[in-house]
Amino acid sequence: MVELTEVTRYYGPKRALGPVSFEIEKGDTVGILGLNGVGKTTLLRILACGLRPSSGSVSIDGHDVLDNPHEVRKRVGYLPEVPPVYGDMTVKDYLAFVGRLKGMTAEAVSERMPAVEECTRITEVRDMPARHLSQGYRQRVGVAQAIIHEPDLLIMDEPTHDLDPVQIVEMRAMIRALKESHTILISSHILPEISQTCDRLLILDDGRIVASGSEAQLEERLLLSRRIRVTVRPAATGATAARALIAGVPGVKTVDRTGAADGTTEEPGTATFRIEGEADVRAEVCRALVEAGHDVITLTRAERQLERVFVGLVAEGTN
Amino acid sequence: MGATGIIFQREFNTYLRLPIGYIVGAVVLFLDGVLFWAVALRPGAGEFLSGTVLGVFFYLASGMTTIAAVVLSLRLVAEERQTGTQLLLDTSPVRDREIVLGKFLAALAFLSLLNAATIYMPLLILVNGKIAIGQIVAGYAGLTLLGGAVLAIGLFGSALSRSQLVAAVVTSVITAMFYLFWQLSEVVEYPLSNFFAALAIHERHFVGFQQGIFHLRDIVYYLSLTWFFLYLATRVMEAKRWE
Numbered sequence: 001m002v003e004l005t006e007v008t009r010y011y012g013p014k015r016a017l018g019p020v021s022f023e024i025e026k027g028d029t030v031g032i033l034g035l036n037g038v039g040k041t042t043l044l045r046i047l048a049c050g051l052r053p054s055s056g057s058v059s060i061d062g063h064d065v066l067d068n069p070h071e072v073r074k075r076v077g078y079l080p081e082v083p084p085v086y087g088d089m090t091v092k093d094y095l096a097f098v099g100r101l102k103g104m105t106a107e108a109v110s111e112r113m114p115a116v117e118e119c120t121r122i123t124e125v126r127d128m129p130a131r132h133l134s135q136g137y138r139q140r141v142g143v144a145q146a147i148i149h150e151p152d153l154l155i156m157d158e159p160t161h162d163l164d165p166v167q168i169v170e171m172r173a174m175i176r177a178l179k180e181s182h183t184i185l186i187s188s189h190i191l192p193e194i195s196q197t198c199d200r201l202l203i204l205d206d207g208r209i210v211a212s213g214s215e216a217q218l219e220e221r222l223l224l225s226r227r228i229r230v231t232v233r234p235a236a237t238g239a240t241a242a243r244a245l246i247a248g249v250p251g252v253k254t255v256d257r258t259g260a261a262d263g264t265t266e267e268p269g270t271a272t273f274r275i276e277g278e279a280d281v282r283a284e285v286c287r288a289l290v291e292a293g294h295d296v297i298t299l300t301r302a303e304r305q306l307e308r309v310f311v312g313l314v315a316e317g318t319n
Numbered sequence: 320m321g322a323t324g325i326i327f328q329r330e331f332n333t334y335l336r337l338p339i340g341y342i343v344g345a346v347v348l349f350l351d352g353v354l355f356w357a358v359a360l361r362p363g364a365g366e367f368l369s370g371t372v373l374g375v376f377f378y379l380a381s382g383m384t385t386i387a388a389v390v391l392s393l394r395l396v397a398e399e400r401q402t403g404t405q406l407l408l409d410t411s412p413v414r415d416r417e418i419v420l421g422k423f424l425a426a427l428a429f430l431s432l433l434n435a436a437t438i439y440m441p442l443l444i445l446v447n448g449k450i451a452i453g454q455i456v457a458g459y460a461g462l463t464l465l466g467g468a469v470l471a472i473g474l475f476g477s478a479l480s481r482s483q484l485v486a487a488v489v490t491s492v493i494t495a496m497f498y499l500f501w502q503l504s505e506v507v508e509y510p511l512s513n514f515f516a517a518l519a520i521h522e523r524h525f526v527g528f529q530q531g532i533f534h535l536r537d538i539v540y541y542l543s544l545t546w547f548f549l550y551l552a553t554r555v556m557e558a559k560r561w562e
Contacts, residue, residue: 048410052561070412084407088336089329100325101411145407 001026001183002047002153007056008207009042017042017207019056026152029179031194032187034204040187041081043204044157047185048078061152074103077151077182081158083142087131091122091141094130095148102149112148120144120174136167143174147182154182160193172197226280229258229300231272235293239271242294246273249288251281270297322413326421327428330395334429339394344433347387354379355440369448370531373441377458377529380437381521384466385498388430389490392473393483395422396556400481415556419549423467423474430466434459454531461528464541468520469494471548478555494520497544520544 001024008018017039024030034040045051046058049069057064063071086094095116099109117123120140125133130141139159146154159175160168175197178184188194194201195215203211203218211218234242239257247255254276258266266272275285282299289296334340358379359372399405408418441455469490476490477483501519504512516523517540524537 050406050410050560070414073410073412076410078406078410080403080406082403084402084404086329086333086404087402088333097325097329098407098411101322101407101413103412 001028001061002185003057003059004047005057007043007046007053007058009039009046009051010054015207017046018053020204020207020209021056022202022209022212024183024185026183028200029175029184029186029198030200030202031198032185032202032204033189033191033194034187035189038204039207040189040204041157042207044078044155044185044187045080047153048076048155049073050078074149075152077146077149077154079142079146079154079156079159081161083138083145085130085133085138085141085145088129090127090129091133091144092126094141095144098145099148104149109148112150116144116148119147119177121170135162136164136170139163139167139171140174143171143178147178150181152183154178154184156184156186158188159186160188160190168193226277226301228275228277228280228282228285229272229298230275230285230289231266231270231297231299232289233270233295233297235295237292242271242289242292243273245288245292245294246275246285249281249284251278251284252276253278267297322411322417323421323424326408326413326418327425330422330425331428334391334425339391340429343387343390344436347383347433348436351380351383351437351440354383359440359444369444369450370454372448373444373450373454373458374529374531376440376444377461378525380434380458380462381465381525381529384430384434384462385469385494385521387433388426388466388469389473389487389494391426391430392470392490393477393486395426395474396477396552397481397483397486398477401483409560415560416553419474419478419553419556423470423549426470426474427463427467430470431463434462434466451531457528457531457533460533461525461537464528464538464545465520465525468541468544468548471545471552472497475548475552475555478552478559497521 003023005021006019007021009016020039020043032040032043042051046053046065047060049065049072052066057066059065060072061075063075065072086097089097092113095113096106096109099112100106104112117126120143122137122140122144125137125141130138133141139161143156143159146156156175160171163171172193175184175186179197184198186194186198200214201212201218202209230246232239232242243255243257246252252275256274258272258274275281280301282301286296286299355376358375396405399408438455438459441450441458444450445452445455472493473486473490476488476493477486479489480486497518497520500515501522504515504519507515524534524540527534527537
């Protein structure tokens with residue numbers, strides 16, 4: 001569906017992107033994650049045929065963006081960071097205008113409009129001038145203009161930009177609904193936004209992709225071991241015996257008692273251990289503790305947050 | 320309807336929706352009316368031939384048309400770049416020449432609407448004096464051609480920058496230059512004098528229209544000037560589309 005080969009983009013002597021190569025299969029939802037200024041918008045605008053790559057090739061659905069830009073533009077819906085909405089037009093007139101601009105007939109726009117309004121939940125504001133819309137509705141209208149012509153590829157640049165928490169949840173739900181009918185490419189510098197909606201992540205740093213894969217794969221890359229946290233009410237043998245028992249479980253690499261040392265407090269009569277395992281050792285640890293007469297109060301996976309993974313990957317790239 | 324028509328429709332409706340259309344319209348019609356009163360209805364104006372009065376009216380209206388064309392053209396592209404909506408056009412399957420033509424025709428249609436609203440003044444002369452309908456037709460044709468040429472210059476200026484102020488300066492300078500070519504032609508030697516006179520946007524090429532005469536050279540001049548600046552605007556749009 002999308003194929004980039006050694007794509008670069010320079011602004012004067014400054015390299016903003018690349019070389020970047022990747023492919024996106026039809027139906028995938030891919031997130032581009034990166035800090036501000038690493039080239040996310042540049043990449044998306046190249047894919048949307050709004051920016052010429054300095055070198056390399058980009059094709060969408062078999063059409064090269066430079067050789068056949070109009071064919072690409074027909075197949076792509078693009079939501080920039082700031083929705084390109086005409087404030088003087090009503091929402092329905094604006095969407096009709098965009099639909100016609102994208103090559104739809106007036107009849108096709110009329111038929112498509114109710115579905116788009118329902119999907120983006122803008123029916124109640126359809127007769128309002130766009131300048132009177134709240135930021136949330138403005139963003140939804142931005143999505144509506146991007147999908148009005150039923151594009152194969154939907155590109156969204158920071159779709160939750162400037163939204164409040166409720167609107168962010170609504171936007172995520174909308175994206176999840178759109179996944180069923182579009183190949184989607186989303187950029188963001190906010191991890192949860194990407195990790196909760198995308199099947200695959202591309203981590204961009206200094207214009208280059210420093211890692212790609214699913215959330216789990218990315219975690220694996222930096223987290224060769226798994227971290228779990230277990231709180232026990234030790235048997236008569238005491239917490240030290242519990243710690244030794246855990247350390248003896250196959251797959252356990254390290255065991256540390258938490259508490260005053262790392263700023264956490266334990267309930268009286270309990271002991272909490274942080275365990276690094278080579279794999280997920282929750283079941284083995286739990287079984288061993290119970291069989292030895294220790295009460296397991298809580299047992300959680302304390303996987304490193306993806307934010308830290310992201311920071312780690314970026315740091316790897318820098319080094 | 321092609322992309323040109325779709326963009327034309329949007330742009331024309333924008334003039335009707337936004338204050339800019341009404342402000343320009345009100346100012347142009349007010350000043351046209353005041354100037355008409357000052358020239359045609361002042362005491363002693365009856366001594367002039369009706370055709371002369373009508374010619375003076377078109378002469379004054381051409382100035383107002385030029386100013387209106389400059390103002391109306393400034394927002395055409397610069398505003399889109401300023402608000403980010405240009406990105407919508409840039410990422411749509413629409414050719415730059417279609418965008419330029421749609422915007423130009425919309426501005427020309429609105430300007431023609433304003434000019435058409437001044438028709439009551441020539442009609443007053445027609446009712447109270449003796450003039451040829453042909454002079455009215457030629458005068459308005461001249462205003463349309465002159466307005467079109469200035470709009471094309473303005474569209475080019477607007478395409479150059481996201482700032483309407485920069486667009487205003489560029490458009491005003493180029494337009495003033497084409498006006499001043501006439502004065503320049505009077506102070507330089509032949510053959511430069513002929514060259515500059517031939518380029519003068521008003522004194523050489525509009526005078527015929529205001530007197531009710533269609534000269535092919537004037538029509539060709541205005542259409543060429545319009546085409547040239549629309550072409551430049553298109554090239555600028557093409558260059559900036561991928562930037």
